[in-house]
Amino acid sequence: MFSTIAKKVREHQEQFPNAEIIRLGIGDVTLPLAPAVVSAMRQAVEEMGAGETFRGYGDEQGYDFLRQAIQGYYKGKNVSLDEQEIFISDGAKSDLGNILDIFEAENTVLIPNPVYPVYVDTNIMAGRKIIYMDGNEGNNFLPLPDESVKADIIYLCSPNNPTGALYNREQLECWVKYALSNGAVILFDSAYEIFIRSEGYPTSIYQIDGAKNCAIEFCSFSKTAGFTGTRCGYTIVPKELISDGVPLNRLWLRRQTTKFNGVPYIVQRGAEAVFSSAGQAQIRSSIEYYMQNARVISGVLSELGIWHTGGENAPYIWLKCPGGMSSWEFFDIMLEKAGVVGTPGAGFGDNGEGFFRLSAFGNSDSTALAMERIKSFAKSGL
Amino acid sequence: MFSTIAKKVREHQEQFPNAEIIRLGIGDVTLPLAPAVVSAMRQAVEEMGAGETFRGYGDEQGYDFLRQAIQGYYKGKNVSLDEQEIFISDGAKSDLGNILDIFEAENTVLIPNPVYPVYVDTNIMAGRKIIYMDGNEGNNFLPLPDESVKADIIYLCSPNNPTGALYNREQLECWVKYALSNGAVILFDSAYEIFIRSEGYPTSIYQIDGAKNCAIEFCSFSKTAGFTGTRCGYTIVPKELISDGVPLNRLWLRRQTTKFNGVPYIVQRGAEAVFSSAGQAQIRSSIEYYMQNARVISGVLSELGIWHTGGENAPYIWLKCPGGMSSWEFFDIMLEKAGVVGTPGAGFGDNGEGFFRLSAFGNSDSTALAMERIKSFAKSGL
Numbered sequence: 001m002f003s004t005i006a007k008k009v010r011e012h013q014e015q016f017p018n019a020e021i022i023r024l025g026i027g028d029v030t031l032p033l034a035p036a037v038v039s040a041m042r043q044a045v046e047e048m049g050a051g052e053t054f055r056g057y058g059d060e061q062g063y064d065f066l067r068q069a070i071q072g073y074y075k076g077k078n079v080s081l082d083e084q085e086i087f088i089s090d091g092a093k094s095d096l097g098n099i100l101d102i103f104e105a106e107n108t109v110l111i112p113n114p115v116y117p118v119y120v121d122t123n124i125m126a127g128r129k130i131i132y133m134d135g136n137e138g139n140n141f142l143p144l145p146d147e148s149v150k151a152d153i154i155y156l157c158s159p160n161n162p163t164g165a166l167y168n169r170e171q172l173e174c175w176v177k178y179a180l181s182n183g184a185v186i187l188f189d190s191a192y193e194i195f196i197r198s199e200g201y202p203t204s205i206y207q208i209d210g211a212k213n214c215a216i217e218f219c220s221f222s223k224t225a226g227f228t229g230t231r232c233g234y235t236i237v238p239k240e241l242i243s244d245g246v247p248l249n250r251l252w253l254r255r256q257t258t259k260f261n262g263v264p265y266i267v268q269r270g271a272e273a274v275f276s277s278a279g280q281a282q283i284r285s286s287i288e289y290y291m292q293n294a295r296v297i298s299g300v301l302s303e304l305g306i307w308h309t310g311g312e313n314a315p316y317i318w319l320k321c322p323g324g325m326s327s328w329e330f331f332d333i334m335l336e337k338a339g340v341v342g343t344p345g346a347g348f349g350d351n352g353e354g355f356f357r358l359s360a361f362g363n364s365d366s367t368a369l370a371m372e373r374i375k376s377f378a379k380s381g382l
Numbered sequence: 383m384f385s386t387i388a389k390k391v392r393e394h395q396e397q398f399p400n401a402e403i404i405r406l407g408i409g410d411v412t413l414p415l416a417p418a419v420v421s422a423m424r425q426a427v428e429e430m431g432a433g434e435t436f437r438g439y440g441d442e443q444g445y446d447f448l449r450q451a452i453q454g455y456y457k458g459k460n461v462s463l464d465e466q467e468i469f470i471s472d473g474a475k476s477d478l479g480n481i482l483d484i485f486e487a488e489n490t491v492l493i494p495n496p497v498y499p500v501y502v503d504t505n506i507m508a509g510r511k512i513i514y515m516d517g518n519e520g521n522n523f524l525p526l527p528d529e530s531v532k533a534d535i536i537y538l539c540s541p542n543n544p545t546g547a548l549y550n551r552e553q554l555e556c557w558v559k560y561a562l563s564n565g566a567v568i569l570f571d572s573a574y575e576i577f578i579r580s581e582g583y584p585t586s587i588y589q590i591d592g593a594k595n596c597a598i599e600f601c602s603f604s605k606t607a608g609f610t611g612t613r614c615g616y617t618i619v620p621k622e623l624i625s626d627g628v629p630l631n632r633l634w635l636r637r638q639t640t641k642f643n644g645v646p647y648i649v650q651r652g653a654e655a656v657f658s659s660a661g662q663a664q665i666r667s668s669i670e671y672y673m674q675n676a677r678v679i680s681g682v683l684s685e686l687g688i689w690h691t692g693g694e695n696a697p698y699i700w701l702k703c704p705g706g707m708s709s710w711e712f713f714d715i716m717l718e719k720a721g722v723v724g725t726p727g728a729g730f731g732d733n734g735e736g737f738f739r740l741s742a743f744g745n746s747d748s749t750a751l752a753m754e755r756i757k758s759f760a761k762s763g764l
Contacts, residue, residue, distance in 0.1 A: 028439050031433065038430065041427045045420055048423075054611075056610040058611055090472055093641070094642050226436075228439045229438050255507070258507065259500075260472075261475045262611075265611045266646075
């Protein structure tokens with residue numbers, strides 16, 4: 001999908017060399033790293049250049065200083081983690097793919113539709129049987145368990161990419177109950193947890209009783225702290241989590257120590273600084289900046305009477321293409337009439353057809369301009 | 383093995399708290415990063431902290447600037463590579479493990495014995511059939527193909543870890559010929575290529591005619607430029623390489639874009655600096671420092687009449703335990719009598735039994751002291 005988007009944009013630019021295109025498509029961040037992170041990495045670079053402070057191989061699972069900082073962060077969520085349950089990774093995408101190494105290829109996986117394509121692609125590559133569950137306007141793109149469906153592995157992402165939808169406590173309790181009664185494992189992608197603003201919503205699956213017996217949680221500094229080009233995340237595999245009689249923590253430790261060699265010391269120092277009080281203040285100010293974009297996008301869509309979800313507790317706004325347009329028809333018209341690039345919902349699964357994703361990660365001026373353009377062309381007759 | 387070593391060392395230290403232990407065991411580097419690398423990463427950190435120069439997601443396969451620098455490095459070896467044949471990784475260990483994703487689980491693998499344990503462990507985890515080929519004193523730990531043995535995947539590491547042995551051109555030609563005639567793929571680990579000093583030896587498998595049709599090459603900045611804690615490497619998958627009718631370059635691209643998200647921008651800038659003229663001079667001076675250690679180790683072993691190989695074109699010296707001792711007996715006596723920690727050869731496969739690995743990556747004073755101690759206790763009757 002992203003290569004098709006790139007091709008269409010390139011062709012448009014060739015045809016209209018003066019058109020200024022605004023990209024509200026790919027979910028990449030635009031704000032620079034926080035000063036606290038830069039300062040920590042600056043120091044770490046110097047340490048690596050001096051004999052007395054140089055660091056060679058670290059533990060594959062990550063340095064204690066970072067694992068402890070994450071442990072403290074979860075304590076703030078009222079989740080108690082053992083340091084050995086926390087594995088530092090080079091990003092949620094890698095771990096979400098590699099985690100499959102510890103599951104049987106014969107397992108059946110349950111995946112929401114629409115969905116982050118990596119869940120699907122990695123399982124197709126492994127030849128696993130995939131059952132899709134419907135996300136749609138009716139359930140606000142938050143599918144719930146169906147007792148008649150049996151699966152071994154369940155993917156959940158909340159706040160959701162691409163829809164921005166957020167599961168509440170009761171809904172997550174249903175999922176945990178279903179997983180426990182079916183002996184299934186939930187792979188819980190919490191990469192967008194920091195965007196949750198509404199009170200009372202879980203920010204970790206482990207805030208649900210019983211989740212430590214059935215869930216692995218994946219998180220990332222990519223969206224939290226602008227690490228998309230700096231590469232760091234973490235995966236939590238509780239010690240209580242047993243699948244087919246085997247503790248998954250031990251299997252994942254074996255997988256990682258055998259097929260991974262840790263995240264750069266410099267990057268881990270940068271990630272540690274995210275949890276300092278200065279770091280937290282700085283990253284939350286960036287999140288606020290993005291969420292202001294989300295409000296601008298959402299405001300204009302509401303004004304135009306376009307159905308949409310997300311944008312309140314997530315950096316993504318998921319809208320229904322007006323006039324019954326298909327995702328790609330809307331993509332084309334947005335590009336042509338407004339010079340705005342978004343992401344066709346159909347690229348996230350067939351349930352995404354007729355929908356469209358806008359991202360709040362852009363520059364605020366560009367985002368405002370993009371929405372002004374959409375407003376003008378919509379008023380001139382969408 | 384490494385946990386047993388750590389336990390034995392800990393016990394020794396508890397018993398003799400004043401004993402100064404010298405570690406010539408694990409193959410980690412000790413010299414800090416080169417000034418050119420530090421300077422490049424320093425600048426990259428600043429770029430990441432400023433809005434105008436910030437970098438988000440890069441291509442999973444790596445930045446052009448680094449792929450082109452590697453392309454230039456191979457040109458110096460008379461090997462012509464397309465930029466798209468070069469994949470930047472977070473280290474050879476990860477890629478040597480992950481590459482198995484693009485091969486069938488039914489394949490048979492051929493692995494030398496003794497060997498870097500990652501080759502074996504990753505295949506055991508995947509349930510593949512492993513055939514071992516004997517490395518021994520007779521073939522100087524350089525096994526050659528046996529036409530009666532059929533395999534789909536062949537692991538070669540030259541200069542070798544753990545033995546330090548180096549294949550010459552004719553020997554590598556035999557391997558390429560064997561792979562081509564059997565439709566097998568060679569996974570060539572060239573992590574130690576920079577240590578090759580002897581004239582006329584290949585420093586890349588692609589210096590052998592036909593290798594582009596049968597070999598993937600893995601290299602790393604870990605030993606070359608002290609990146610063990612900084613994490614960067616690269617894997618070369620030639621476009622000509624077809625296995626079971628499928629171009630492996632395309633499969634690996636798919637695997638990496640789906641299950642990996644690239645190496646940090648900061649680290650890639652550091653790696654690029656390795657190839658600058660200042661960087662090359664600096665890293666070669668570090669290599670010279672380590673190779674001086676190798677000469678010291680080798681010199682004492684020769685003086686003591688202990689059979690050994692390696693140390694000439696590799697940072698490892700592989701010795702035969704004197705007096706018919708087993709690897710672990712020699713480990714114990716070295717620890718007890720000389721306070722020197724090495725690596726028991728038996729940990730690299732049963733053909734390593736009765737052998738022992740010493741590493742040249744230590745501090746030069748400590749290495750000299752370790753060898754003095756070994757000399758004294760040997761002369762007092764080994």
